[in-house]
Amino acid sequence: MTRKKRRLYILGLFLLGLGTATALTLTAFQDNLVFFYSPTDLQAKKLPPEQLFRLGGLVETGSVERSGGGEARTVEVRFRITDLEHSVPVIYAGILPDLFREGQGVVANGRMAPDGTFRARELLAKHDENYMPAEVAEALKKSGRWNETVGTGK
Amino acid sequence: MQRFANPGRFLRLARAVYPWTAGLAVLCLAAGLWFAFVASPPDYQMGETVRIMYVHVPAAWMALFVYTNLAVAAAVLLVWKHPLAELAGRAMAPVGACFTALCLITGSLWGQPMWGTFWVWDARLTSVLVLFFLYLGYIALSNAFDDPTRGGKAAAILALVGVVNVPIIKFSVDWWNTLHQPASLTRLDAPAIHASMLVPLLLMAFGFTFYFVAVTLIRIRTEILARRLRALQFSQGASEVAAASPRQVSA
Numbered sequence: 001m002t003r004k005k006r007r008l009y010i011l012g013l014f015l016l017g018l019g020t021a022t023a024l025t026l027t028a029f030q031d032n033l034v035f036f037y038s039p040t041d042l043q044a045k046k047l048p049p050e051q052l053f054r055l056g057g058l059v060e061t062g063s064v065e066r067s068g069g070g071e072a073r074t075v076e077v078r079f080r081i082t083d084l085e086h087s088v089p090v091i092y093a094g095i096l097p098d099l100f101r102e103g104q105g106v107v108a109n110g111r112m113a114p115d116g117t118f119r120a121r122e123l124l125a126k127h128d129e130n131y132m133p134a135e136v137a138e139a140l141k142k143s144g145r146w147n148e149t150v151g152t153g154k
Numbered sequence: 155m156q157r158f159a160n161p162g163r164f165l166r167l168a169r170a171v172y173p174w175t176a177g178l179a180v181l182c183l184a185a186g187l188w189f190a191f192v193a194s195p196p197d198y199q200m201g202e203t204v205r206i207m208y209v210h211v212p213a214a215w216m217a218l219f220v221y222t223n224l225a226v227a228a229a230v231l232l233v234w235k236h237p238l239a240e241l242a243g244r245a246m247a248p249v250g251a252c253f254t255a256l257c258l259i260t261g262s263l264w265g266q267p268m269w270g271t272f273w274v275w276d277a278r279l280t281s282v283l284v285l286f287f288l289y290l291g292y293i294a295l296s297n298a299f300d301d302p303t304r305g306g307k308a309a310a311i312l313a314l315v316g317v318v319n320v321p322i323i324k325f326s327v328d329w330w331n332t333l334h335q336p337a338s339l340t341r342l343d344a345p346a347i348h349a350s351m352l353v354p355l356l357l358m359a360f361g362f363t364f365y366f367v368a369v370t371l372i373r374i375r376t377e378i379l380a381r382r383l384r385a386l387q388f389s390q391g392a393s394e395v396a397a398a399s400p401r402q403v404s405a
Contacts (some may be wrong), residue, residue, distance in 0.1 A: 007233045015314065022318045026329075034331040035276035056331060097270035099199060107333055124269045129338040131204060132348035133195035 036107045039086035047112070055088060055118055056107040056126065057081040064102055081106065081118070092120040099125035161378050164238060168371045175368040182361030189354035197351070204351065206264040212359040213257040216366060217285060218320055220250030224292070225317040228310035238374070240306035241381075243313065244296055245373035249366055251289035258282060269333060277326035278334035281319055288316035 001009075026033065036056030037045065047053060060080040067076045076093040079102075090108055100106065105126035110119045132140075190208035197204035224246050231239035261279070262272040273279065296302075296309035327336040338346040339355075347355070 004234060011229060011233055011314070015317070018315065018318055022322070026322070030330075033277050033329075035274065035333055036331050038331070095270075098267055099269075122271075124271055124274070124333060126333055127200070127268055127335050128346075129335045130346045131197055131200075131207070131338060131351050133350060134198040135195070136348050137198035 038083040039081060039088045040083050042088065043086055049112060049114065052109070052111050054107050054109045055081055055090070055120075057083045057087075057105070059100070059102050059104050059106055060087055061102045063087075081108065089117045090120055091117055092123050094121075094123065096123065097125035099127065161238060165375060165378060168375050172368060172371045175364045175371065179361055179364035179368050182357050182364060186354050186357030186361050189357060194350055194354050200268060203264060203267055206260050207351075208354045208358050210257060210260040210264060211355060212362045213253045213260065214282070215359055216362045217250060217254040217257050217282065218323060219363070220246055220253060220366060221285060221288070221313075221316070221320060224250060224313050225320075228313035231306065231310045232314070237303075240303065240310070241374050241377045242370070243292075243306065243310060245370050245377055246366075247289055247292045247296070247309075249369055249373070251286065251293065253362070253366075254282065254286040254289060258286060274333050276332040276334060277330045278323065278332045281323045281326050285316075285319055285323060288312070288319065292316075 034041075036054035037047075038057055039055070042055065058081070060082040063078075063080040065078045067078065076091060077096065078089065078091050080087045080089050082088075090110075091113075092108060092110075097106075100123070105128060107124045107126055108118065108120035109122040109124075113119050186208065190205055194205075194208075196202050224243055227239045227243040227246065230236055231243065261282075265274075266272050292309045292313055295312055296305045299305035299308065326332060327334055339352075
């Protein structure tokens with residue numbers, strides 16, 4: 001075996017070991033690497049009541065209620081976050097992101113109240129991976145190929 | 155491949171290839187920017203903000219592409235000990251760091267209006283930040299030794315350790331829940347991006363790639379010439395010392 005070949009094998013083994021170590025570490029920290037829990041995760045997890053966490057999913061269609069000043073954007077908003085299997089009621093007071101609307105993906109940061117509602121302190125909108133001009137979106141809606149809860153595709 | 159490891163042959167090749175890559179970069183970037191800012195429609199939900207994507211996404215691709223090239227150069231340096239691989243690594247690292255910084259900056263400018271925040275510590279954003287630090291670490295380490303070949307070798311090891319981050323960045327949006335959206339272009343079904351927006355995106359990506367090749371060729375050429383100059387100065391200095399020393403003795 002030449003020296004070059006030996007160095008090549010050492011490099012290969014080194015990368016293999018490094019890859020395995022990284023994979024094991026990431027698997028072990030799986031729980032800490034997710035940015036948010038879905039309502040279904042929440043059912044399975046049984047988090048302690050005072051735990052601060054992020055809850056992510058879609059704003060359930062027809063569930064948004066604004067209390068107070070009508071169209072003003074800083075009033076208290078009640079809605080449900082759903083992953084189409086389970087849903088959790090959410091109360092949020094603060095500035096809503098531009099993309100917030102029914103059917104939109106959102107991530108809320110807060111904790112569960114004893115009455116089973118999620119009190120959000122911060123609300124972020126999640127953008128999906130679909131990009132298209134408004135006319136195309138209109139055309140899709142007209143032709144009935146539009147899926148309101150998840151956008152197009154899927 | 156080994157034939158081009160000869161610096162003289164590389165210089166001749168670089169001189170022939172450089173005008174083409176530079177010209178193509180200018181053409182693609184000009185056309186791409188025109189499509190991105192003028193001739194493409196606003197998005198149905200993002201509006202005009204979609205135009206940030208035409209810089210952000212190609213910059214992110216380049217950040218990964220340049221790092222992959224850097225890792226290949228590092229492997230070639232460590233296994234075959236080609237001096238040109240060390241120069242290539244040195245030449246590419248700052249370019250990659252700039253692409254990564256551009257990606258992070260444009261991304262947070264997009265995130266503020268769309269998500270409602272400049273920055274979150276989700277898996278995608280954090281792993282790209284780590285990539286940026288890897289580039290900075292590579293640059294710092296390769297210049298940390300008096301002997302540049304030792305610095306190049308140490309930095310090459312760092313580059314190879316960091317290569318595990320590349321698949322993590324790519325698949326972070328699929329493996330974990332992230333705020334960052336998943337890939338639009340590499341989906342197995344039709345790409346989730348309309349043709350009118352795909353054209354500027356791809357033009358910008360090609361423009362960035364040609365720009366990277368052109369700039370890297372110049373940087374490697376400069377580095378080769380700088381090394382030659384240093385070698386010349388060194389030998390000249392040595393002969394001056396040799397010429398000067400008898401006089402010192404006589405004085």
